Amino acid sequence: MQLIARGVGHAYGAMPALQGIDLTVQDREIVAIIGPSGCGKSTLLGILGGILRPTAGTVAIEGAPPADSLNPFTYIFQDFALLPWRTVARNIELVLHRHRLGRAGTARIVADVLRRTGLEQFADAYPRQLSGGMRQRVGIARALAVRPAVLLMDEPLSALDAQTRELLLEDFLDLWLRAPMAAVYVTHNLAEALRVADRVAVMSRRPGRLREIVPIVIPQAERTRPERQGEIARLHETLWGLIKDEARIAEREVAGHA
Ligand SMILES: Nc1ncnc2c1ncn2[C@@H]1O[C@H](COP(=O)(O)OP(=O)(O)O)[C@@H](O)[C@H]1O
Ligand SMILES: [Mg+2]
Helix, strand or coil, rough: CCEEEEEEEEEEEEEEEEEEEEEECCCCCEEEEEEECCCCCHHHHHHHHHCCCCCCEEEECCCCCCCCCCCCCEEEEEECCCCCCCCHHHHHHHHHHHHHHHHHHHHHHHHHHHHCCCHHHHHHCHHHHHHHHHHHHHHHHHHCCCCCCCEEEECCCCCCHHHHHHHHHHHHHHHHHHHHCEEEECCCHHHHHHHHHCCEEEEECCEEEEEEEECCCCHHHCCCHHHHHHHHHHHHHHHHHHHHHHHHHHHHHHHCCC
16 A cells, blocks of 8 residues: 655644645655654654644555555554553454454454564563563554554654664564565654665654655665665765754754743
């Protein structure tokens, strides 16, 4: 399935948050969205996933989701969004409940995603008993359980420390490469964008516009290899060059409002 945003804009009341976004997310492609805080990344993600209606422009969907997809558009959030009083397995069951798969069907999917995300031993644990990294694994397991056709991730690793981020990124890419789907990955971390994305969409400060789309042609599996680091460093510089001034101005604006 692919998403095509044409002339998408959004205003919260009189305040324009997004303007003139033209962006296609192809099937089996990961598009990272980077930009200064407050530039409208989460707003755009909400519009792409259909939970927020744009005040200008349209988002077209091309192609049908796989027949076994329970929820074509699925989000993964920074704060994991787990219910603290439910175990890991019961948090995952929650998103399956309304699909009426029966007890055996539900149990089969829960067991499958727990295994794929390395959480088998934690089925009966409560979120508070888990590290941040394990909690986000539950977030990923829960997203995979509904077999999304488009995965929408809003700074999924931002609450985690650097090592945990690296481990989760690796495991996420592993999972994704086995069953690729269209994905949008919002982050303010350039290294993360350079690790996961086929293309990086760079946004300007508020009201967010697309400044540039930078293709990352290095295969994901090669991006940690020493001989690729020169190229990665150059891309990092390119991206940083595009957002540095904007980030500086945005930072002052945010500080001014605080
Ligand atoms: N529900 C809302 N009502 C009013 N303003 C909002 C709302 N959500 C976000 N905003 C404002 O819109 C702008 C873009 O927000 P957001 O999409 O969250 O940016 P980002 O994710 O890039 O930090 C910000 O200035 C933010 O304060
Ligand atoms: Mg945001």
